[in-house]
Amino acid sequence: MSRDSDESFRAFVTTWSPGLLRTAFLLTGDDGHAEDLVQAALLKASQRWRRLDNPEAAYSYVRTVMVNTHIGWHRRRRVTEHLVGDVAAPPPAAHEQFSAVERTAAALAALPPGMRAVLVLRYYDDLSEAQAAAALGCSVGNIKSQTSRGLDRMRRFLAVPAAGADEVNVSKGKQ
């Protein structure tokens, strides 16, 4: 990259990385993995920066790379971390104290990464079915079916009522 390209890349990162990190966090459910994912996607983008001629195109590209990279990481199931110390067990009643948002996060995390990506792109990034299909490189029909099955799984996951989760009643998909 020339100095001008470097500068435009820095400006892009400054402006867009918070949003990318939010999407990455929803995809991975983990701070560290989200940061790794954004950095890996930005690295790929930096290598073809000259061809990403506007920030919107670059954002779409980086987001697509993030989704595909995350799915690839999951497929390889590489063990990259080893816990060498004892980890404190969560408090016994922690599950019962889950807020609705935390329960949604848990339900999302329980989905396969591809299905999770479809829901994140559709309901967080607000992409249309056609845009999500383009981002994931699949058909609109596939997006429709993944969305339907993903929502159904989440509803079933959330159908188990949590004591104290009075912020929202999620049983049977109705508030």
Added chain:
Amino acid sequence: MNDDQLRVHLDRQADLAPVPTPDLAERVLQRRSASRRRRAGLLGTAIAIVVLLTGVPLTMAALRPTPTVGASPSSPPPRAQQNPLGLFGFWSVDAPDVDDGVLLRLDSRLVVLLGCGPVEGQWQANVGGDFLAGVSSWSGSCSTTTAGLPWLAEAAGFEFDGADAVLLDATGTPTARLHLSAPPGPSPDMWPGYTEPPVVTDADRQRFTGNPALPAGLRPATTDTMIGRWIPVDNPDSTPFVTFSDDRSWTGSDGCNGIAGRWQIGTGGAQIGTGGALLGTTGAQTLIGCDYRPIGAWLSTTALAGFDGDTLVLVGPDGNEIGRLKAG
């Protein structure tokens, strides 16, 4: 859960996402550079294998980069362009006679965390891969000087090797290998500024990655033409001066306060505009008031040095002139 509820919950969940680190772009650009170097290294290995297998009598001269502008036969080999901001961070130091656990912290200043306590100083580097460091103070029982840290004192350049950084002496020989390290964590006995992760500021970007060209009409300074005693052109009533020695040290006065530091003409060549890259560090000084000239500040902020006739002109990383000196 309906669609709108899911949107709200995802929004609120996304609010828990971490915020990007300020140096994210620099980290990515550094990784990209390292990746390209690895590819270049693989290419070199491939060429070497081809040579071994085919017996084609290639000489190393054929693989050497084209000489850069201003390089003389006695010059060290030109370095590849580097990003000094990639040095910002904590590094564990792998060098002869350096104890385990020694950490180097680089941001706008330099701190070496030794077993006896922190040592502080200045460093300069440029996109030509030139590097210069100097120790100016210490605390605890660390009564050391720059010379007491030979891996740092002898460093005149740097390059990256994967995730490591390598400090090089004037001949290109490594003086230390630096391994990226996590911050040491807060210590009750140490100022938090020594243990906090470094942050790249706009001023740092200007200072370390500014790559100005020497203004038209100036002749690039060389080590030989710099050595000697210099005084400001507009000689005030006080007697400011600077004397550059051939051991990369300088001594001087701003007119009423003695001061000293280190200096080095860079070998970045074409990577640094038109040559004449100057790196300087300065040490502690008293603050007696008088009609002074900020000699120390001049030298620690200069990026280039050139001659307008017999006048030595110091130029900052923004390309603006800082000061003029004449032999005296």
